[in-house]
Amino acid sequence: RECFKDAVITKLLPRTAITIVIQVVQDDGAALSCAVNAASAALIDSGLPLSTVVNSVTLGALEDGTILLDCKQDEHEQVVGQMTLAFPSVKQDEGSAPVGAALCSTTGMFTVEQCIECMDLGRQACRSLFSFFRMTVEHYQATSNKFVTTAKR
Amino acid sequence: PVSVTVGPMMHCQGSAMVKLGRTTVVAGVTLEVMRTKDDAPNEGALQVNFEMPLTCSASVRSGPSPEEATCTTARLSSILTNTSVLDRSQLSIVPGQVAWCAYLDLCCLEADGSLFDAALLAGVAALADVKIPSVLVQENGQVMVGQGGDAADGSKSGLEPTEDVDMTEAEGQGLVAGGGGLTDIVADDSKQKLIQLPSKKLELTSKPLGLTAGICKGSLLADPCVEEELSMEATIGVVLDAAGRVMSLYKPGGAAAKSDATFIDCMEMAKLRYKECALALEQALAPAPDSE
Numbered sequence: 001r002e003c004f005k006d007a008v009i010t011k012l013l014p015r016t017a018i019t020i021v022i023q024v025v026q027d028d029g030a031a032l033s034c035a036v037n038a039a040s041a042a043l044i045d046s047g048l049p050l051s052t053v054v055n056s057v058t059l060g061a062l063e064d065g066t067i068l069l070d071c072k073q074d075e076h077e078q079v080v081g082q083m084t085l086a087f088p089s090v091k092q093d094e095g096s097a098p099v100g101a102a103l104c105s106t107t108g109m110f111t112v113e114q115c116i117e118c119m120d121l122g123r124q125a126c127r128s129l130f131s132f133f134r135m136t137v138e139h140y141q142a143t144s145n146k147f148v149t150t151a152k153r
Numbered sequence: 154p155v156s157v158t159v160g161p162m163m164h165c166q167g168s169a170m171v172k173l174g175r176t177t178v179v180a181g182v183t184l185e186v187m188r189t190k191d192d193a194p195n196e197g198a199l200q201v202n203f204e205m206p207l208t209c210s211a212s213v214r215s216g217p218s219p220e221e222a223t224c225t226t227a228r229l230s231s232i233l234t235n236t237s238v239l240d241r242s243q244l245s246i247v248p249g250q251v252a253w254c255a256y257l258d259l260c261c262l263e264a265d266g267s268l269f270d271a272a273l274l275a276g277v278a279a280l281a282d283v284k285i286p287s288v289l290v291q292e293n294g295q296v297m298v299g300q301g302g303d304a305a306d307g308s309k310s311g312l313e314p315t316e317d318v319d320m321t322e323a324e325g326q327g328l329v330a331g332g333g334g335l336t337d338i339v340a341d342d343s344k345q346k347l348i349q350l351p352s353k354k355l356e357l358t359s360k361p362l363g364l365t366a367g368i369c370k371g372s373l374l375a376d377p378c379v380e381e382e383l384s385m386e387a388t389i390g391v392v393l394d395a396a397g398r399v400m401s402l403y404k405p406g407g408a409a410a411k412s413d414a415t416f417i418d419c420m421e422m423a424k425l426r427y428k429e430c431a432l433a434l435e436q437a438l439a440p441a442p443d444s445e
Contacts, residue, residue, distance in 0.1 A: 101403060102387075104404040106400075106401050109398050
């Protein structure tokens with residue numbers, strides 16, 4: 001809820017309660033990330049005014065320091081630390097500092113350097129996720145007559 | 154200002170009370186004997202429960218426990234059950250059969266911001282204070298728990314008394330501490346050797362301590378009080394262990410951080426906080442007399 005509080009422009013919707021219900025159908029690792037992405041997609045589909053689209057990935061750190069992006073359940077068990085990150089989709093001007101995470105939740109152990117590396121990788125991954133979202137939404141918009149408000153950047 | 158008091162409660166095996174500014178949390182650890190689980194036959198268990206009664210804050214209403222309590226319980230549980238904090242094989246009595254289940258109950262007496270930090274410190278202090286009582290597993294499978302400490306009482310069924318085991322009549326009726334009806338819990342075959350374990354202190358491999366910081370208009374504010382927390386755009390919670398490794402980095406949404414530098418600053422601040430809290434914790438634990 002905290003994550004989406006800032007994404008939806010609630011000022012335009014007075015006296016409105018927005019309920020997001022998430023049902024986990026199958027958990028192959030990274031359920032939280034999937035839930036955040038699903039909720040984002042649902043918000044886009046709902047046509048509510050959004051200031052940003054939040055995308056999420058989960059990264060795992062192995063004991064030797066390798067970072068894995070988007071672990072499956074069996075990789076899940078091998079990692080010493082797991083970090084779920086969500087980034088808002090924000091237009092990146094040249095030369096400005098990259099945007100920080102909107103959501104971050106870890107279990108297990110990390111070193112400080114691994115944290116920063118994870119955030120970098122997470123940011124890039126979320127950017128590609130967002131492009132995928134955009135592509136999908138545009139495809140649906142083209143193929144159906146439903147009016148969809150694209151997320152404002 | 155950090156204050157840690159260890160052992161304020163006499164009936165638990167370990168307890169602590171922590172005041173971080175005005176935020177006050179009391180933690181107690183009780184041990185009960187349980188059957189080991191199949192997937193962890195040589196380990197005991199740790200159950201964490203965090204409560205926020207009505208008295209702790211004006212925003213808590215009667216009814217189901219507030220979200221903050223559930224989130225804090227989940228976070229504490231995931232940090233404290235991490236094997237690098239507590240080696241749960243210390244809680245084993247008879248590997249594969251019985252072990253201790255430690256119930257860590259935390260109660261917030263006053264919530265004035267940074268609730269998680271206080272709760273974590275209290276939990277760690279209480280666990281560090283735990284003295285596992287002496288235990289005797291008899292041939293017939295009964296598990297008898299001693300009071301630990303004072304002179305040994307007589308023996309039962311021809312066992313040799315040791316100075317560590319004290320079985321007073323009240324405790325030693327085949328009942329285990331706190332759980333009546335758990336006699337015969339050890340499903341032994343007839344000729345199992347009886348096992349006698351002396352009382353010992355629980356050792357924590359590492360003591361994780363945390364810092365909560367709030368983000369307001371791009372600046373970080375460490376350890377906010379409750380009024381400050383309400384006006385924050387977002388909060389970041391960092392938990393470090395003694396080696397400076399990050400055990401938990403928790404930012405439950407809210408405004409996106411301006412950049413990664415925010416997180417780095419937070420971690421640096423957490424290191425400073427670690428030193429301060431670790432010192433308070435050491436001072437609180439040090440003078441505790443070894444009552445064996």
